[in-house]
Amino acid sequence: MLVTTHLHRRLVPVLASVLIVFSLTFLYRAYHLYPSDKLSQWPHAAASGLSPTTEPLDEPSDYRAPAHRSEDTCATRFSTAYLEGLRNRTGSYCTPGSRSSLTCFHTKARDDEPDDSFCIGRGAVLDPATRKFHLDCALRKLEPEEVEQGILPFNRLRGYMYDTGPRNVFRDAVIVRQETGLARRSGETAVSEALDAEHMHLPASSDSSDGAPSSVLPPPKTYLLLKREGETNPWHCLMEIFSTYMTFDVLRMSRDPSRGGAPFFATDEADDTQVVILDSREDGPFFDLWTLFARRRPVRLAHLLSRAGNNNADDDDAAAVDAVRRDANIIVPLAGGSNPLWREEWHVQPCHAAPLVDVFSSRIRGFYGVEDPPVRGGEEPIVVTLIDRRETRRLKDQAALLAALGKRGLHIRVQAVDFAALSFPDQLRVARETDVLVGVHGAGLTHVLFMRRGAGAVVEIQPDGLDQKGYRNVANLLDLGYFRIHGAGVSMPVDEADKDTEEEPGKEREMDSLKGVETETQGRDNSTNTSTATGVLKKRGDWHFMDVQVDEARFLDVVETAVKFMYNKALWSYDVNG
Template identity: 40%
Template sequence: LPVDGEDAPQQHDVCNDCFSGAYLQRLVNQSQSYCADGAVSDLTCFHSNVDEFDAPGDSLCLGQGAVLDVAAQKYALDCPPRALDADSSTLQLPLYRLRITGPRTVFQQAVKLETGIPGAHGDSNSNSNSNDSPPRFHLLVKRKGATNLWETLLEILSASMTLDVLRNAHDPSNATLPLFPPIAAADTQTVILDDHADGPYFDLWRLFSPHPPVRFKALLASPASSHAPKTNIILPLAGAGNPLWENDWVDRPNCTLSPTLRAFSRRILTHHHIPPRPAPPAATGPLTLTLLTRRHTRRLLNHTALLAALAPALRPHLPALKIQTLDPAALSFPDQLRRI
């Protein structure tokens, strides 16, 4: 799976279940289709349950053959729900993550299931090679906010893993093709459902597509939307349900390595044209100690006095030590990556 060829490190099984390709593979293996036979559209969801703390777990969904209903301000799927087997572990649409973001919230705000959807144009599975053709994959994103770096990165990490899963899941109509083929990135549009400001990290939403993100309200207001072709909608994993976030409060073993996180880190650096970091210097070589100073919230009290006391205490042991302070708020995010 897409962890850049890395094998899972030798750690506790729970660590590999949460932070390696095993987490993605579990999602790939646990898919469920929700449309009745004969439906024009299709809705496929993937599920994972790493532990019992936050059952029933994580979900992501792909709706194929959606039409943007401008009047209803929702994407419509011709998908009368099918009756699932009694033995199925999921008896209803698994959009149940009760948070202000995630597939349940996205579904309630922007998607509806119908029987028959008039006004559909074109085929959502046909290649749109023309520069004038609208993207045929819409990644529907509802952010928790715009200024919290931790929350933003986890939302983008969850979206990244969502596309990884779809790249490795086979299309039921053609088992030789993935649901999200390699060429699909150029045919993808990130659609922002919330009304938050762009914020300092908004450019990261271009990680998945050369097209700039578009606001859902702007999409609805566009005259072209009333006669747009069918599209495929992606409801990504919830950022707040990311295993990395849950690891803050779940009692798990000490997990020290994450192939999925390292792959995501490399993708971020590549997006900003930043080369990989060199190997850490030898213990006897030059060493730079950077103190991050915050001006508004979560400030370190008396940091000037602490820094003044730190230098004479450390330099006898590290004569080549360089100590500096840095205010992250004064730098753009790419510059933070280069400096810190």
């Protein structure tokens, strides 16, 4: 009895201590995930008359929290800390008397570069006269403490290459009122007092004449305003889609005071969201991926406006036009050029954990239903895939090099794949089945993103003089082996160098991650120029437009090194000198 009483007296304080630690830990995590005092930064929080909700936010469930929440470079750029950083630097830009609202989120990927931003506006109306969305928002002056917290003035939002980014989207597609009256200025027409159905020549109702529900979808509530860098280059296109997906993730993780503290964007709102294309580019092979987070099929702004004057509109676009005669939401996403993977292409990042990249890869593969192949090992060969470039930066004597590689007795199966000739889902399947990916530097190496984590290796052949780190960093983030050599540039034959300009004059060529490249103009002579932020690159002598030659012994050596790196991965078990 005495022993029992003694144990009871000792256990009570221990259990009490455990309970206190658990409670404090829960409160600490709750504060950092849902900081209630952030609402005090919002001018409209009190004026709205809405009390913050205590319901949990609709946070993306497919992220896995890192084992530790450090402030190091890897965590702040490639984990959920990047999303949290955006959420925690949020500014409201309209005065309390404004009918519309405008909220922007900011982050800084690198200390030596400007901030990146994205925005969401509520109460927007598309005016056919100006061909722009209007926000009835009188911009307010930021408080000193907001500036100290990193909230950017509206006029400091960034623009990016290829005329993309928030600054350029607002310039081309949105009018934000800056004074009480919307007088004409700079040739812009003021917003009409009421953009009703009659003004916009729209059907009065979406119901059929007999009272039965119409087959036309209900009007979208939210419009993503998109300017693209290109439509065919996989790196550029996927970075834009990646950045936009993170935009929606942050909106789902952030409380909106005007909605009583509910998230800015809930998962089920994707059904009422549509991408509005502002550029005039072709759709391209990645176009359907824009329905990942905005499930209405994308519509071009010019087409949307043209439907406004068409009384016979009877499809999805009619519903879209019908919506913008009333209040709508607009989202101006993070630019592709702001993506942390883009920003680190010239700097080595020794990071080996990247929840953001893992989730993005999984989402893309899930969208197309691409399943993983069985884990290989035993007597099955290691699959070596060479990216078969067909236009520029081709590997000289490629067939002979692959034939020599096949004779080395390395337990391998070698294949040369022209990714451009495959559908994107098939490209993903090839990437998932590849153990060693080999390629000359270029956008084809974007497929590194979709290789299996910790179960592969990459061989990159860079032209002499290039020291780009982008694909090396991606390989590190996925815990893949990375091996690099340089090859000599070889001028393309004149007829092949000019083939693209003869067949496709004016078409923008693949820029393959060249930092600072803006546009390209093509002519029919031999001096096609590439306009950049720092000058003009000539086709002749520029590595972008040259083939690459590597000595056979060096090629075999680097690929064999990558293959032997795989000898004890998965279920294989080979001696490196066996």
